[in-house]
Amino acid sequence: MTEFLRRGAPGMKSVKDMPIVQDGPPPGGFPAIRYARRVPSTGPTGITLFAVGASIMAYGFYKVGQGNHIRRAETAEKMEARKSLVPFLQAEEDRRWVKVYRQFKEKENNVLKDNPDFNPQEPIYKTRWMPPAQPVGAWGHARRLAFFIGNNQTRNFAFRMNRNQYTEMKLEQRPTLEQMALATSVPPPQDFTGLGAWVEHIAAPRKDSVATIIEESLGYPQSMIARIFEFGGIYTCPIVPEIPLTAQSRLSSSELAEMRRRRETVMATATREILHTRIARLFSDTVVEEHTYIRVHCSPKRFPVFHSVDWPQRVMAEGSDYVILDKPAYLPVAPTVDNILESALSGAAKGIGAKDPLLITSRLDQATEGLIVLGKTAEFVQKFGKIIRGEGIQSEDDDAHKIESSITMYKKMYKALVRVPPPLGTMTHHVKIKCRQQGTPFFTIVLREKSIENEPKAQYCELIVHAVEKVNLGPAAKERFDPDIDTGYEVLIELVTGRTHQIRAQLSAAGCPLLGDDLYTPLASPELRARLEVGDPTLVIVDDTGRRLLAEADGPIGLQAFRLEIDDRLGVFGEEGKNVVFEAGTPWWRN
Numbered sequence: 001m002t003e004f005l006r007r008g009a010p011g012m013k014s015v016k017d018m019p020i021v022q023d024g025p026p027p028g029g030f031p032a033i034r035y036a037r038r039v040p041s042t043g044p045t046g047i048t049l050f051a052v053g054a055s056i057m058a059y060g061f062y063k064v065g066q067g068n069h070i071r072r073a074e075t076a077e078k079m080e081a082r083k084s085l086v087p088f089l090q091a092e093e094d095r096r097w098v099k100v101y102r103q104f105k106e107k108e109n110n111v112l113k114d115n116p117d118f119n120p121q122e123p124i125y126k127t128r129w130m131p132p133a134q135p136v137g138a139w140g141h142a143r144r145l146a147f148f149i150g151n152n153q154t155r156n157f158a159f160r161m162n163r164n165q166y167t168e169m170k171l172e173q174r175p176t177l178e179q180m181a182l183a184t185s186v187p188p189p190q191d192f193t194g195l196g197a198w199v200e201h202i203a204a205p206r207k208d209s210v211a212t213i214i215e216e217s218l219g220y221p222q223s224m225i226a227r228i229f230e231f232g233g234i235y236t237c238p239i240v241p242e243i244p245l246t247a248q249s250r251l252s253s254s255e256l257a258e259m260r261r262r263r264e265t266v267m268a269t270a271t272r273e274i275l276h277t278r279i280a281r282l283f284s285d286t287v288v289e290e291h292t293y294i295r296v297h298c299s300p301k302r303f304p305v306f307h308s309v310d311w312p313q314r315v316m317a318e319g320s321d322y323v324i325l326d327k328p329a330y331l332p333v334a335p336t337v338d339n340i341l342e343s344a345l346s347g348a349a350k351g352i353g354a355k356d357p358l359l360i361t362s363r364l365d366q367a368t369e370g371l372i373v374l375g376k377t378a379e380f381v382q383k384f385g386k387i388i389r390g391e392g393i394q395s396e397d398d399d400a401h402k403i404e405s406s407i408t409m410y411k412k413m414y415k416a417l418v419r420v421p422p423p424l425g426t427m428t429h430h431v432k433i434k435c436r437q438q439g440t441p442f443f444t445i446v447l448r449e450k451s452i453e454n455e456p457k458a459q460y461c462e463l464i465v466h467a468v469e470k471v472n473l474g475p476a477a478k479e480r481f482d483p484d485i486d487t488g489y490e491v492l493i494e495l496v497t498g499r500t501h502q503i504r505a506q507l508s509a510a511g512c513p514l515l516g517d518d519l520y521t522p523l524a525s526p527e528l529r530a531r532l533e534v535g536d537p538t539l540v541i542v543d544d545t546g547r548r549l550l551a552e553a554d555g556p557i558g559l560q561a562f563r564l565e566i567d568d569r570l571g572v573f574g575e576e577g578k579n580v581v582f583e584a585g586t587p588w589w590r591n
Contacts, residue, residue, distance in 0.1 A: 174198065175299055177224065183299045184227040186341070187307035193554075194301045202294040203240050203262045210234065211285040214296055229284060232340035233297035236286075237279040239266045240293040262291045281340075297338035303331050306342035311351030316582055319573060321380040322373060323348050323358060324564075326584045329369035329556030334360055348374050362388065365501070367516070367553040370414070370561025371584050383572045411565040413466075414493045414503055417477075417558025417589050421468045421489040422512040429509060430458045433500045437532060440550040443519055444501040445532055446509035462496040463506060477589035480555050481515050488515060488558070488589070503559060515558040515589075522549045560587045 044052075175183065175195055182188075183195050202217050211225045214234075228234055240263040248256055267275070279295065288294070309328050317324040325348045327333065333344045340346070345358050359375040361384045375381040387409050430452045433444045452458050471490045478485060491512075493503060501520070507513060508520040509529070523529055564582045566573065573580045 174218075177221070180220070180224055180298065183302070184224070184231065188302045188304050190304060192302055192304060195299045197297075197301075198299045200296040200298060202296065203259065204288050204290055204292040204294060206290050207287065209285050209287050210236065210282060210294060213288070213294060218296065218298075220298075225285075228296065228298070228300075229282065230341065231297075231300045231338060232281050232283065232335065233300055233338040234282045235279050235295040236282055236288055237293040238274045238277050238289065239263060239270065240291065241279070266291045300338040301336060302339065303342040305329070305331050306347060309347060311347045313351075315348065315351040316371065316584065318352055321377045322375055322384070322573065323352060324582045325351070325372050325374055327364055327369055327372050327561075329560075329588050330367055330553075332366045333363050333372060344372060345374065361385065364561055365504075365557075365559070367555070367557040368559045368561065369556065369584075369588055370559075371564050371582055372561070373564070380572065383570055386570060387566060387568075387572060409567040409569060411563075412495045412498070412561060413563035413565070414495060415560045415562045415587055416491040416493055416503060416507060417471075417488045417515045417587070418491060418507060418512045419485075419488060419515060420512045422465050422491060422507060422510050424465050424468065426462060426464050427506055427510060428460070428462045429506050430455075431461050431499055431502070431505055432457050432533070433459065435532060437550065441519065441552045443523070443550065444499065444505040445523065445529055446505055447533060448530065451533060459499055460497065461499045461502045461506065463503060464494040464496060465491060466494060467492040471590060473589055474591045476591060477515075477558075480589075485515075490587070492562075504557075516553055516555060517557045517559075518549075518551050518553050556588055558589055560584060562587075 175198055179195055182192070200214075200218055202213060204213050211222055211229075214220060214225050215222060220228075225234075240259060242263070243251070243256070243259060251259070279293070305328050314326045314328070315323060316326050325344060327344045327347075331342070331344055331347070335341075335343045335345065344364075345360065348354075348358055349356075354376070356376070359378065359381050361373045361375050361381050364370060364372050373384060375384065390409050429446045431444050431446050432455060434442050435445045436442050447455055447458055469490045469492075470487055472487055473481070473485060477488075491507075495503065499505075504514055504517055504520045505523070508517070508523045511524055513521040513524050523532075562584050564580075566580045566582075568574065568578050568580050
């Protein structure tokens with residue numbers, strides 16, 4: 001025991017001196033040995049992968065930008081090429097026009113050669129032959145809205161300076177007092193729609209009343225100026241607007257310098273409020289400061305149908321805050337820039353004896369008749385707008401297009417009059433709205449299938465043709481369209497999507513244009529639509545006789561907003577959750 005406890009005991013000097021008591025595995029065997037295995041990291045690091053990915057993306061962005069630059073350059077090159085061709089194509093058009101004119105003169109001389117009173121050197125018609133690229137008098141109304149906007153819509157205007165005013169010429173000369181009395185008479189003569197646009201622009205020479213300044217500048221008596229006030233044809237602005245380039249080219253250097261001096265004089269001392277003041281309509285005479293801009297619409301566009309309508313009979317329904325009106329054809333819903341007396345709003349107020357002005361909830365084309373909803377309060381207009389937009393209703397999506405959810409709450413049915421009956425069923429197209437060619441009003445064009453994907457402004461439109469019926473036309477329709485036409489096809493249409501001029505454009509593209517629709521009847525031609533679709537700047541739209549096509553209808557067309565079905569879930573028209581239905585009267589072409 002003592003040897004065992006003592007250090008350095010004999011036989012215990014090293015491990016080798018320990019006795020071997022076992023030379024095999026222990027009972028149960030040795031435990032399994034687990035070796036840690038590691039995959040060798042022979043690939044790229046994370047930083048390397050990130051750098052490579054970023055480089056690829058940067059290269060992709062570079063290539064996209066380079067491609068966009070190339071495409072923009074190609075587009076600019078194409079446009080320059082088109083512009084360079086315009087003079088040659090216009091010269092060719094002029095040669096064709098001269099050829100047509102010579103043929104006309106030869107035919108005229110041949111027919112009237114035996115007439116002793118006929119002089120070949122004098123025209124027998126009181127008309128002016130003009131190149132088709134120039135605006136004609138029939139387009140004067142479209143130009144009423146294009147004053148001092150500084151774009152290409154103000155081209156081909158003739159201005160003249162007289163003391164403090166310059167004039168936008170639409171007539172051959174300023175209308176006389178007799179013509180002014182005719183243009184502003186209430187009611188106007190039957191079928192009188194106006195003399196043509198004539199707008200005077202005046203810079204006030206001193207602080208005075210508007211009526212006095214107009215009387216001194218234009219020579220109109222106070223009674224005539226009072227009539228123009230009644231029509232709402234006088235506008236003012238504290239600052240003279242910037243004169244467009246097309247007007248500058250027709251003013252002398254001294255006249256242009258004088259107008260610019262007046263403008264700069266006001267702007268130098270104008271407050272922030274004055275600088276942001278827009279042109280406003282005047283309803284009565286008022287005193288204005290020196291250099292104030294005054295615009296006078298001397299010859300308003302007239303709508304004689306306003307005075308021949310029994311307006312109480314046109315009110316289909318009236319509530320505490322709404323009016324359902326059956327608008328007559330060829331009457332605007334809202335007042336025009338130079339006529340506030342003759343509109344559907346004024347007629348509805350006259351029909352119900354309202355003193356307060358009514359409010360617009362939706363619009364209807366001027367040449368179209370039918371139902372419109374007008375509001376008496378702003379709250380109703382807001383609620384009805386929710387019905388039209390279908391707020392709170394789940395939209396439908398069928399992978400091809402999204403149909404507005406408003407169709408579940410607001411359904412519009414139309415009656416259309418055509419010469420060629422369309423097929424029954426659903427009609428779908430993609431359209432581009434607010435297109436315009438030089439010398440034409442805005443229009444909607446149906447796109448070709450191959451160009452839909454490349455057109456970012458393409459909009460899906462859909463309507464359903466429910467029924468087609470052959471009907472006899474009344475005397476008014478025969479006089480409007482053709483005395484030899486006795487019948488037409490009346491089409492019942494459900495409007496699914498509400499695009500501008502949708503029914504007119506779709507039926508025209510289907511080869512079934514509306515009767516009387518001068519704007520969309522030419523668009524039944526696929527070739528013309530294709531050229532308008534690409535925006536051909538050299539296209540001059542005239543027929544074989546030189547008459548300009550694509551003009552807004554000068555009378556009613558064969559279209560009526562016939563029926564409104566409203567799912568009144570918001571209780572706008574009365575009891576909440578109740579379906580409300582309104583129907584218009586007999587279409588005008590049957591009367």
